[in-house]
Amino acid sequence: MARPHAASIVEDAWHRQVDSVLRSRGWQTRIVAHTGYGSEEFARVLGRVLLTRRADRSEGGERADAGASTAELRSAEDERRGWRAFITAPAMNVPVTITLGHKTVHTRTDRSGYIDTKVRGHGLTPGWHEATLTSVDAEETTAAVMVVGTDETFGLISDIDDTVISTSLPRPMIAAWNTFVKSENARHVVPGMATMYRELLAEHPNAPMFYVSTGAWNTAPTLTRFLRRHGYPPGPLLLTDWGPTNTGWFRSGQDHKRACLHRLANEFPHIRWVLVGDDGQHDPKIYGDFVEQRPDTVAAIAIRELTPSEQVLSHGIPVSLEEFTPARGRHEKEVPVCRAGDGYGLVRLLRVALGQTTAPDA
Structure with missing residues (x-):
């Protein structure tokens, strides 16, 4: 096994020191639940x-998943400014017990306090269910889990930033302002995207909906509340951690998205996906590469076209980065690619591409 990167060694030492100090002052653990997913097999x-002061502990744990009530989401991050969500103390290597359906498994948190565990043999039918999570000194909490049936053949995977939420990432100063300072109420919704997702899923009511972003897990309560407030279908958030890894100082956002796409394709080989993103950053290239590697798993690609001003805020020039990338391979040409400035335009094109309606007369 390769030696961990110096950054992860330093971070782990810091977390251990913080853990020792906070526990000596009476801090205890609390569980933050995120939305899970699976099939009839797993x-x-x-x-x-996380570690928290006794006075801050909420009864019943903390929920940031699709099954949480509005009050629970508000309690998880009660209209805080974004930067407060990042002041956390992870509980490393803490034992956690998970019960889902007929199965109970025991696991431990990773070096950043995360739980990411597969439960097999749960015996649950397709639909929404709840897993129970318990840990030492922590209040028991539940996490929503979406179970997808083996007969489902349609699914949606959506980017978040500049696709469903206008954040003008990744220009550093604006990104920092949006993420760390401004209230989530000040974020702007992209017109028509929620309507598009609801209409597409109306044709496939049991189809899975995933939201994939390079944003940090700390923002999950804010994002979940935002998506619910604006009428987006519920679904797991697949986010990342901004901290050091075993190979470098920071995680690669592009690698995270690629890994999520391939993992979902492996876990649900019977599903053909509609991939939704924007042309402000790397979504067209990531989706194009994925189509080249796994053409049979993609039903269509939908790209939200940013305005020239949004393009400037995104990467400094008024045109899409696609203008400077090589032409894609033959498989991408066989997969429909729909482009429009908002969800209202995209859904009309997608309905035609997916055969849900006929093309309008010229």
């Missing part, structure tokens, strides 16, 4: 264990 349960 389920992936997600969450995190």
Whole structure:
């Protein structure tokens, strides 16, 4: 096994020191539940264990998943400014017990306090269910888990930033302002995207909906509340951790998205996906590469076209980065690619591409 990167060694030492100091002052653990997913054979349960003061402990744990009530989401991050979500103390290597359906498994949190565990043999039918999570000194909590049937052949995977939420990432100063300072109420919704997802899923009511982003897991309560407030279908958030890894100082956002796409394709080989993103960053290239590697798993690609001003805020020039990338391979040409400035335009094109309606007369 390769030696861990110096950054991860330093971070782990810091976390151990913080853990020791906080526990000596009476801090205890609390579980933050995230939305999980799975099939009739397995389920992936997600969450995190953090250290908190006794006075801050919420009865019943903390929920940031699709099954949480509005009050629970507000309690998880009660209209805080974004930067507060990042001041956390992870509980490393803490034992966690997960019960889902007929199965109980025991696991431990990773070096950043995260829970990412597969539960096999749960015996659950397709639909929404709840897993129970318990840990030492922590209040028991539950996490919503979406179980997808083996007969489902349609699914949606959506980017978040500049696709469903206008954040003008990744220009550093604006990104920092949006993420760390401004209230989530100040974020802007992209017109028509929620309507598009609801209409597409109306044709496939049991189809899975995934939201994939390079954003940090700390923002899950804010994102979940935002998506619910604006009428987006519920679904797991597949986010990442901004901290050091065993190979470098920071995680690669592009690698995270690629890994999520391939993992979902492996876990649900019977599903053909509609991939939704924007042309402000790397979504067209990532999706194009994925189509080249696994053409049979993609039903269509939908790209939200940013305005020239949004392009400037995104990467400094008023045109899409696609203008400077090589032409894609033959498989991408066989997969429909729909482009429009908002969800209203995209859904009309997607309905035609997916055969849900006929093309309008010229």
